Amino acid sequence: MIERRQLRYLDWYLLGSVLALVGVGLLMIYSATYRGLPGIRVGPYYFVVRQLSWAIIGGIAGAAALVVDYRRWPRWSRGLYVIMLLLLMAVLASQKISGASSWLRFGALGFQPSEPAKLIFVVVLASYLEKNPPDDTARELVAPFLIAAPPLVLILLQPDFGTALVFAGILLGMLFAAGAKPWRLGAVVGSGVLVGVVAAYLVLHGVDLKVVHPYQVQRLLAFLNPYHDPTRSGYNVIQSMIAVGSGQLTGKGLFAGSQTQLSFLPARHTDFIFSVIGEELGFLGTTAVLGLFFLLIWRSLGVARVAKDPLGANMAAGVTSMFLTHLVVNVGMTLGVMPVTGIPLPFISYGGSSLLTNLLGVGILLNVQMRRLKILF
Amino acid sequence: MSDEQEFERRLRFWAILVVAVFALLWGRLAQLQLVQGEEFARRAESNRLRLLRTGAPRGLFYDRWGRVLVSNRSSFAVVIWPDSLGPDREAVLARLAQLIQVPVQQIQELLQAGSALPFSPVMIKTDLDPATVTALQEQRQDLPGVVVQEMPRRYYPYGSLAAHLIGYMGAISPDELREWQDQGYVGTDWVGKDGLERQYEHVLHGQSGGEQVEVDAWQRPAQILGDLPPVPGENLWLTIDLPVQMAAEEALRDEIARLDRARPKVAHTGVAIALDPRSGAILALASQPAYDPNILTNGPNRGEYYQSLVQPPSALINRALRGLYPPGSTFKPVTAIAALMTGKTTPEEEFYADDIGPYGKKDWTLNSGLPPHGWVNLARALAVSCNDYFWEMGGRVGVDALAEYARLLGFGQPTQIDLFPGDLAGNVPDRAYKARLYPNGPAWQRLWYPAETLDFAIGQGYLTATPLQVAQLYELIANRGRVYRPYVVQGLLDANHQLVSETKPQLLREVNLPDAVWEAVEKGLEQTLQPGGTAAGSFYKAPYLAAGKTGTAEVAGSDAHGWFAAYAPVGAPEIVVTVLVEHGLGGSAAAAPIGRKMLDAYFAERKDPPPLPTWLRDTTGSATEGRKLDTPGEHPQT
Structure with a gap:
């Protein structure tokens, strides 16, 4: 349980930056949705209120994650791993039935298992790496990859390329933090990229790999030259870049972005919410938000640094990797330097599963950080 | 080197990576928002602003006693703004094809032929029946870039009567467009091709007006920013009896x-x-x-x-x-x-x-x-x-x-x-x-x-x-x-x-x-x-x-x-x-x-x-003299 003393060790910079990001998110979601969304007729506060409820639920869940000492978690990791795989398979099964996307539906409630799956993966991998640090031979890297493979395959089958990228980011970040030789990781990344490039080339030149459709590859690679097909695969990237760029230094003003308000921007309250910030708040706004993220990630790294044991450091490294990959992939997408993969911007994009997961992640970080000193009884 | 020091080293490396990543993103933001900001602002404006031409009503023809010989009737046409079709272009075209009963192939060809000018609509089908107009309006949420437009059509109530004298109309030809574009003609205009329709084209045509409209991604008007009413064409009062x-x-x-x-x-x-x-x-x-x-x-x-x-x-x-x-x-x-x-x-x-x-x-x-x-x-x-x-x-x-x-x-x-x-x-x-x-x-x-x-x-x-x-x-x-x-x-x-x-x-x-x-x-x-x-x-x-x-x-x-x-x-x-x-x-x-x-x-x-x-x-003046029915004309010689 929590000692009163431990609360004093809470990192208020980290917590403050998270609160600020959630606040910015609520504001921008309101701006993106108060006029309603294409094809959805709801009141102006519908999305904000839902996001706020999820923030509260997420806050409670994050606080709950603080309560139980993270050192007690590894004993549940097998069970969590099984639950994660079952949830991910359930998604695939429900896709077969209803043709839905990455969602599991329980009546009116929707839930994306791939979101918490990332955190479960962090805990499971951290537990394993604590016992088996990959700091010596290449063979030590095999097991972590085998642990990562099943969820990765299940997620790619959805297919959710963006989340798979995040899994890869978490895996690499944790392996690096746990002591793997950078050149080995580099070799793995390099060969992965090579395989991807070859596969993309084959698919685009008519070879049927059964796994992906050519249009998926085209969409993925549209950011390389969005003007090749500006009305289809390049549309999202172009509209997003127009939105961000047209914000210029000071932005068009809150609630006044034409790209946002007139629906030129796709998925404006979810995947492309950073473009809304860029358009309405300008370079000053995007700089401020990037600053908050920098603070968050910097302090997250700090948690890894001060963790009292490798388990805590691994967990902190995993959560940090998760935030960092999300940020780079999402913001990179809105700026036209990353593929359009459709993953949310942490704390800001509308979406309950995502917000809940990220706040839980913050809970994990604070859990580790709070317990950085050995407590003597 | 202790584990502790090794870990510190790794974290430093990581910190450098984080700083580099943020610097790259921030640099890209500066490039988009500061360096190319004005260019993107212009493009956002051209996304948002449309100058919608409001065609002037074409002049009517009357016979010598004021009976209508040629008039206009309202009709609806469906046009496509190719830049606004969105990412689901194929699905939109297929849906439209089904609604207006035109093969997708033909729509594709029209788009191909008509997309020479950027940000300009392509006429897909004219003279829609009311049921189709309603169906298109109802489903416009699923039809981004597809716009139903009112378009008056010429109506000749007497059919072939005096056809050569009255003439007919057709799409403006490239030569005509080149010659007349200074007078406000555009490529989607219809112009007189024969007879009086041709002879008095510039009188009948009028001056089209314009509305500067803010549109959303589906080209639906969000608000009208400016309005220049069209000047209707002049009517022809003919000598025909x-x-x-x-x-x-x-x-x-x-x-x-x-x-x-x-x-x-x-x-x-x-x-x-x-x-x-x-x-x-x-x-x-x-x-x-x-x-x-x-x-x-x-x-x-x-x-x-x-x-x-x-x-x-x-x-x-x-x-x-x-x-x-x-x-x-x-x-x-x-x-x-x-x-x-x-x-x-x-x-x-x-x-x-x-x-x-x-x-x-x-x-x-x-x-x-x-x-x-x-x-x-x-x-x-x-x-x-x-x-x-x-x-x-x-x-x-x-x-x-x-x-x-x-x-x-x-x-x-x-x-x-x-x-x-x-x-x-x-x-x-x-x-x-x-x-x-x-x-x-x-x-x-x-x-x-x-x-x-x-x-x-x-x-x-x-x-x-x-x-x-x-x-x-x-x-x-x-x-x-x-x-x-x-x-x-x-x-x-x-x-x-x-x-x-x-x-x-x-x-x-x-x-x-x-x-x-x-x-x-x-x-x-x-x-x-x-x-x-x-x-x-x-x-x-x-x-x-x-x-x-x-x-x-x-x-x-x-x-x-x-x-x-x-x-x-x-x-x-x-x-x-x-x-x-x-x-x-x-x-x-x-x-x-x-x-x-x-x-x-x-x-x-x-x-x-x-x-x-x-x-x-x-109407008074010399034009009506001798034409009033109560004063049958005198022989000019006597």
């Missing part, structure tokens, strides 16, 4: 149908013209076969329809202005005038017509098994259309004087009517013409022969004229030498039906001849319609006194053309009619009855005038 035009069209159609049944191997066509000799105003102008401008302008298969009209006998040609025919016996008054003026005969001279002319030419009487004409004077020769008499006169006058008088009386030169595509000049032959005809021929071929003068004297041979020129000859006779420039537009009316300009009669020619000459000719024309004359049968018990002439112009190897030209009432002529039935066999049988029906329609309306619309009752 609807009942006379209708009578002409109907009679022509019936006669052509009758001939088609009797002589199925010959293509029959026809022209009927009526004009007011006091001003040159055209009262009716019919050319058949004609086309339906509704189909040619709006029909879904207008391309095929156009192709079918090109086939001979081309229905696209306005034969009244551009058909060249030997005028036949309708030319005889010219020969008569030439003979009188050169002193080669007198009105009283009696000539014995044995109906065998020089070189053994036989008159039509002998060819039809009738006795020869016997003793005739000038008037009688006109009335019974005695070729023998006019051969004799032609021989006496000679080709030089005959050509001189033909030109003096209006042949061989365009009439200058204000109607696209203008009229042809026809041909008045003379010695020089014959030499020109065979520029490299041997001398004998380039010579003019007396036998050719004889053909000329009876309106045959090398002489050709348009039906409008023949009508003008009878206007000249009716007016005793005065000819006005023919016109079909009485005035231009603004949107409130205020007269903005009017056509004043314009004297083209004044030929001063002694009264005795006019009287002699008119006497002959009068007798033509009286018992014993060639058109007597058609004018039995006519309630007005008319004077005229039939004509049968022989055509080598085919049936002769039938002509009729007349004016009425004698003494104070108000109307001249001219009828040509190509391959109608004879003027008396084919053409004169049509002329009778037109004159009847004119005088029936004169007796029982139609109610006037308010704007016409209020």
